[in-house]
Structures are given as structure tokens and as C-alpha cells.
Amino acid sequence: MTALYDRNSQARPNASPIPSGVPQKLSVVSPGVTSSEPVLAWLEQVLQERFGLPLLLERDGPERLYLRHAEAPGHILFDRLQPGFYLAGVDLPHCQWEATEEGFDAPLDLPLPAPGAASLPRPLVEPAAGGLTIHYDILGLTYWMLSRVEEVDAQVLDRHCRFPASASHAGRHGYLERPVVDEWLAVLGQVIRRQWPQAQLRQHEFTLRPSHDVDRPSRYGFARDVKLARVMLGDALLHRRPQALLVGPWVRLCTRRRLHPLDPLNTFDWLMDVSERHGLTSAFYFICGRTDPRKDADYEPEHPAMRHLMRRIHERGHEVGLHPSYHTFRNPKELANEAERLRRVCAEEGIEQAQWGGRMHYLRWQMPLTLQGYEQAGLDYDTTLSYAEAPGFRCGTCFDYPAFDPVKGEPLALRIRPLIAMEASVISPLYLGLGTGEEAFKRFSMLKARCRAVGGTFTLLWHNSELTTSAQRELYERVLSD
Template sequence: MLQFSTSELSWLCTILKERFGLCFMLDQSLSGLKLSLVGLPDSYILFPKLEEAFHQSRSDFPCSKWNATKAGWVSVLGDPLPAPCVSELPEPLIEQKTHHTVIHYDILGLTYWMLNRIEEIGRTDLDLHGRFPATSSHAYQHDYLERPVVDEWLHLLGQVIQKVWPSVSIKKHQFSIKLSHDVDRPSRYAFRTLKPLLRAMAGDVLKYSNFKGAIIAPWIRLKSRNHLHHNDPFNTFDWIMQQSEANNLTSAFYFICGGDHLNDADYQPEDSRIRQLLRQIHLRGHEIGLHPSYDTYQNPAAIQQEADCLLRVCKEEGIEQGGFGGRMHYLRWENPVTLQSWEDAGMTYDSTLSYADRPGFRCGTCYEYSAFNVVTQKSLLLRIRPLVVMECSIMGAGYMGLGSGEAALQKILEIKDVCRRVDGCFTLLWHNSELYNIALRDIYKRVIS
């Protein structure tokens, strides 16, 4: 019979405590997995069947749906719940007995599989950047990527908990927004040598039809020796912070601190212009974080080195924070090596986990949660902060290709509303270099308001 390990059960109890604010016990027997409350052991919830697929790295299994409303329960999104791993669910799905309730769907297995990205371990069907793409995922193939399926099922589990233990109070959550900005290019012109500068000027004309930008580029480059020039189209930091402050939000800016790949940054964190920017961000009460360079996602030593670099520069500038988190460059992430690298580097959280090619809920949730290394079977101090939307996933021509018009705005707002309806966190990545015109800024302002 399939069983969870002791460490997996402990981690699941942690996840349930974070979600419901209650202390649970999980026990396994031949009858299934029993969930009980510490201090109230006489009643319990039984999951009689654990699904083997939720412990396997694969996507080729069925998906059913369950109509909670028809069965007398509440679907938080109002639609039938996707039920990965099964082609058909028994009726009734939830049976209330004298001293316990039986749930004939492996909600805890689904939670384990989605939150720990079991599906992705050791996969070889990767994109040209070595990433597991959305299009290979079970969620995309069965049309629930834009639904936080774990949050939906845990909402249902919360209803069962309330019926089994009517005297307890379940933790209430509030919708929130987390804004982050990967600083791949803090300036369009300041750090470029002659040939790259000429290429940027050509791009201004050919790609953006920005003749004025091409004309003033050399002047901006000349005037950017001591600080980032306010007319540089990528120097949107002050504007971003203004928008955040106007909406009582905090922005997190993630900086690249190394790397020599073509896709890496053209700046160094030790540069006086970057140091000045770091000080400005900190003085205004916003957050500084790490954006490990392109080739680090399989290299723990490199992530450690770049984390140390960021912390050293911040210390030299008198910048102190409660912790440092961030996101991998290009969303390159391999389980569990990248996860463990963040832990070993002493980072507080990792906000990499969204797909580059599609927005949505890669982890099946929009809640932050405790990380777990499924290979070493150890719970980590690291927090996973799932990324829900990256602007270029929706707008970029190589991805959804919705451009910078109303279609893109409505898609972002649609996903934001899903996060709101499950009382979760809408985590948005918007690069500072992708706010260079009025249309983009208008969408951004409408999204965060």
C-alpha cells in the first residue's frame, strides 16, 4: 500500500496549519490516511485511497471534475473542481459517518504533488532554456492552469473540517498583492559600450519607432556616468515606487549579481550607479532581492556567491532587511537542486515558480508556503512564493502574444480576480524595462489599483 513518509506527513501538517491555523495529526493504516485535530482525536477525516500518480514525475494521467454545488458543498470559484489523477470520482465523494467523514479523493496527495512540483523532477521535455514548459504540464493539458486547484480543494477541505469540528475557528486570509521587478536592464544606454549602444539605437528606430530615443541615446549615455539618467526609458524605478506607494504596496527589486552569459546583465552591483539605486529603493521602504544569473540554476556554489555579493554590497551601503528573497533569471529552475541552493544560500523566499510561456498557478496555489526537498526528505526554512503573472508571458510575441492592449489587461485582471476570490496573493512580475511607454504604464496602473 502506498504511504507517505514520516517527514512528508510532518510537512503536510505544516501546510495545513499555515492554511487553517490548526494543529493536525496524520496517521496511516490499512484503512487509509487519517486526519485528526490535536486535542480532539475522537473525530477524524479519512482519505481511504492514496493515488500513486501523486508521487510520480509524469503528466500522462486523466483528470475528472467534481460538482461541489450539486453535492451540497461550496465551490469557491463557483465551477466544478478539477480532479487530477482520476477519470471518474465515486458518488458520494464525501460521506459523513458517526464519528468521522470520508473523502474519496486524495486532496493531500494532490497538495503534495502540486506544491512540490513532483511532476517536473527529472523531466527531459524542456524548452530551449532548459525549463519545464507550461504546455508539457498536466494543468495546461487539462485546462486548469489558470485555476489554483490546490486552493480550491483546500477550501473544500476547510468546509469538511468545520463540519467535523464545529467548535473550532478556521484561520481567515485576506487578498493581497506582491509586486516584484527583475532588474535585467536598469538602463537602456548607461552600461553599453559603442557597438551595443549603436545596436540599441537601431532597435529604437526599427523595433519601437522611437526616433527621438535614438537621437538622444548618446547624450543620455554621456550623462549617465554618475547616476542613471531620468530620461533613460528603462529607468522607471522612481515611477514604479510612486505607483506602489500610491496604492499602499511595496515593490521588490531583484538584482543580478554575476554571470557572463549573453542573457545576463550588463551591470555590476558594485557600480556606483547601482549602489545609488539600491540606497534609493531602501530609503523609500521598498525591498531589494536577488536575481541569480542565467547559468546558476544548476550551480549551488554560483547562487551562494551571488547571494554573498548582494549581501556584501547592501551591508556596505548600510542596507538592512528582515530577509532577502528573489527569483531565478529567465525562470530557470530545476527541482530540487535550485530549491536547495536557495535554502543553502540563506535566502528567505524564492518567487520563481511560474511558467514563462503561460501565466497561472504552476504550484496550484497563490498562497506562500514552506518548502520541502522531496529527495532529501527534509522540510526547509525557505518559503515558496508562487509567481502568478509575468507580464511578458501574456504580452510577449514568443508566448501568449496578447500585446499591450485591452486583451492583455483583461487576461491579467481575470487571473488577479481568481486570486482575490480564494483570498490568496496576486504575485506580479513586471520588469522595470517593460514600462517604457504610456500604454504599458496605463495597463500596469490599472492592474495594481
């Protein structure tokens, strides 16, 4: 038996996470003697976090991967590895598996999507010498979804240079609204219990994580004269709020030390009040650069009103984070500069946090360059990964997990917090266009329920600037209360 990953020896020349015969020029994980070691070490970490057990991975030949328990005999064998899970630019097949027909619990009471397989044998799990065999590459699927291999060198991009949901395998095959990795790991957990009945698997509890990108903290406070006049006239004529002609100049004049309470976009205390009523902590992500004046914010983090806002957020026990500016998703150096700027301002205001994270402006993301920017910036986590055009499980999971660079083939210190839903994705006519009524609530509620079913985290993005109407506020409170 040849170990794919052995902590007490160097990787062997034939050790590879990809079955033999695969054209290596398409391999995302860098080919070579040691390329397999970090992949399996990373997968072991993912399994350790999910199940709380000392699980080890080793390989026997090009198509067999063993899962072992460090403190118990026996094994679980994966005997149908899918090389496409480790390649970029491959159109994988897809089928479904009826878990309940074979005696397993399906977390969502639905057939499980099975990317990478054109068909699956029956039974999918069966006894073998020394353990159990699973005839589907659950671990390959986990790597493929979490590392976002399919986004490497993506050829289809939208007008903001984003990889769209419509181009994704999940979008094309109808499982974007399924936490497919979590569903399959739940099945793997049941197999683990069958193989090692004495093992105590880690139990996870559902959590809700509200977050807010601060694109526009004020409607009138930071606008220059021409823009201020344009905004006031638009509010008065188009939105039928003639009071804006009086409120606008007054708010602009008074926004010197703090945001004015009459400013319609100053919803920060209301957001914190709602979170605190539900025992939640909100995260607020601030723009600290201007790489595109048309797309980025009109405020500076050093402004006294913004300093006051960040202090207030911190004093109330909520989180301050970074919202990197428009072009930083391809500019690691500038992303790092903006992170340093935020930390400096926070240090000057006495804001200390155990961790610092962020979310990319416009949800722009390029794999793996944006990951590398976060690493260079020394940030602890990112919570960008959702599609703007449609909510759901871009990474196939609603659990935090360690990031992995699929091009360099190495794990990163960065953590990924998958974003499940942005309010605009559901409400805006640019995307699903469901408005603020019952249909929108049902969509949010369904996604939240699926996170709850697998014991994960429902991470929600709701901009402070999208709470100016009673309908918007009512919907937000319903989503948190549901």
C-alpha cells in the same frame, strides 16, 4: 492503527507515504524507514498555516490516512490515496467534481479539477464511524502540486531548458489557470467545520505583490561603445526615435553616480510611486553575476549608479532581492556566490532587511537542484515558479508555503512564493501575444480575481524595461487598480 508520523516514536518499518504495491524505483520520496515522517510533518505544517488548527496526520494501512484535531475527538478519513502523487514520470488521470451538487461551496463557482482520479464516487464526503470520510486524496494532490513532483527528471524542456506549461498535467488538462490546491483546501476547510463545528479556521485576506526583475536598468548607461551605437541606431531607425542619437551619448556620459532621468528604462521611481499610491511594497531583483554574457545584465551591482538605486529603493521602503544569473539554476555554488555578493553590496550601503529572496533569470528552474541552490545561498524565499509561456498557477496555489525537496524527501527552510503572472507571458508575441489592450487586461484581471476568491496573493512580475510606452504604463496601473 499504525501511525505514519508519530512525534513520540520512531517511524515504523511499514510506514510509507505511498500505498503498498507501488514500484519503489519510481518513488520521488526516498524509500526507507524514515521517508514518511518528513512528508507528513510538512503536510501538517501546510495545514497549520492554512487553517490555524493543531491538525495531525496518521495512517492506518496502505490506503487510509486520518486527519485528527489535537484538541477535539473524531477524525476525517481519506480512504482513496493515489500512489501516483508520490511518483515521477506518471501520467495521472483527471476528472472533475461538482461541489455545489453535494452541498459544498466552490470558491470559483466552477467544477473542481480532480487530478489523479479517473472518476469520483457520489457522494464524495460522507459520514463514517467516528467522523467523516473523503473519497479523494486532497492531501496527496497538495503534496504533488506544491513539491512539483512532475518536474523531477522532466524529459520535455524548452529552448531555455525549462519545463513548459504545455508538458504539465495542468496545461494538458486545462486547469493551469485554476488555484486547484486552494480550491480543494477550501472544500477541506468546509469538511473540517462540519466535523469540528467549534473550530475557528484562520481567515486569509487577498493581497497584491508587485515585483520587478532588473534585467536592464538603463538603455544607454552601461552599454559599451559598439553596443551603444547599435542600440541608438536601432532606436532611431527601427523605433522612430531619432532623439536617441542625442540622448544616448548624454545618458551614457551622465550615468556615473546615478541613473539619468532621461533614460527610457529608468522607471523605478514611477514604479514605486504607483505602488505607494496603492499601499503596496514592490520588490526589485538584481542580477549579480554573468554566467552567460549574452543573456545576463551589462551592469555590476557595485557600480555607483546601481548602489544609488538600491539605496533609494530601500529608503522608500521597498525591497531589494536577487535575480540569479542565467546558468545558476543548475549551479548551487554560483547562486550562493551571487547572493553573497548582493548582501555584501547592500551591507556596504546600509541596507538591512528582515528577509532576502529572489527570482531566477528567464524563470529557469530545475527541480530539485535549484531549490538546493537557494538553500545553499541562505535565501529566505523564491518567487520563480510560474511558466514563461502562460500565466497561471504552476504550483496550484497562490499562497506562500514551505519548500519540500521531493528527491531527498525532506522539508527545507526556504519559502515558495508562487508567481502568478509575468507581463511578457500575456503581452509578448512569443507567448500569449495579447498585447497591451483589453484582452490582456481581462487575462490579468481574471487571474487576480481567482486569487481574491481564495484569499491568496496575486504575485505579479513586471519588468522596469517594459514600461516605456503609455499603453504599457496604462495597463500596469489598471492591473494594480482593478
